[in-house]
Amino acid sequence: IRIQDILDKVQSVRPDADLAMLQRAYIFSASHHSGQVRLSGEPYLSHPLEVAYILADLRMDDATIAAGLLHDTLEDTKATREELTSMFGAAVTGIVEGVSKISQIHFESKEEAQAENIRKMIMAMAEDIRVLVVKLADRVHNMRTLQFQKPHKQMLIAQETMDIYVPLANRLGLHRIKLELEDLSFMYLKPDIYSQLTDWLERNHSSDQAYIEKVADELQKMLSDNKIKGEIRGRLKHKYSIYRKLIAQGLSVDQVHDVIAFRILVDKVKHCYAVLGLAHAQWR
Ligand code: MN
Secondary structure: OOOHHHHHHHHHHHHOOOOHHHHHHHHHHHHHOOEEOOOOOOOOOOOHHHHHHHHHHOOOOOOHHHHHHHHHHHHOOOOOOHHHHHHHHHHHHHHHHHHHHHOOOOOOOHHHHHHHHHHHHHHHHHOOOHHHHHHHHHHHHHHHHHOOHHHHHHHHHHHHHHHHHHHHHHHHHHHHHHHHHHHHHHHHHHHHHHHHHHHHHHHOOOOHHOOOOOOOOHHHHHHOOOOOOOEEEEEEEHHHHHHHHHHHHOOOHHHHOOOOOEEEEOHHHHHHHHHHOOOHHHOO
8 A cells, every 4th residue: 555545545535635634644654664664574654554544445534544644653653742733733643642542551351341341441542433443443454464473462462353343343333344353353263163164165155256246136126127226235244254153053164054145225214125025025
């Protein structure tokens, strides 16, 4: 990801965005992180760029995306709060400070009650909800690059992600983030079951994408025949949701049948029920 990718993305959704401010945040971050490297061997700057891109993709505002570029500067570089405030204002600085504060909490306990307390504490600390969104984007990129950590750290971070950040993403309605964090954590926490499930999906469901497209076309035709406007999305269910179902129903992998899910978004509640009726009539 380059800064230009972020600027392009932002401009495509918000033509009036403050691109000059984002550009300045990039330069500030680049100069302060200069010389630092990630465990992957990449320049450190690749991390804030990825985080800012995730935020741009979520269509967050300029302050949040700038904070994504700057989120590790207070903690990991010589940058000061005063510098940030004078260059980017109180909102951006507040978000960066909030993210740094959350990073300083240490999660040790694995107990469920404790996890709930930690989630509450994080919610309370993030008085500006944008702090939490940046923290979640940060965690997504750290989970995507978790293979570069030592094995015992991988387990700790994956467990913390599953216990703390997945429920927080869910609470905020950041569904895509939640699903990605869940599947990545699952891969590290239960590697055997994860790879078994992956092999099985590849053996039995590799042709599903074509099937999903075919059914989506049929659904689209059903909608237009009935003069209903709607948007159709079909997908393979995520691995962790299949796994959860296996556990809940005591099934083995080859007993799972519903690995495909469709979602139809319509503009009126009455259309919602009409479409459900039509779908039931066509697929018993
Ligand atoms: Mn970070």
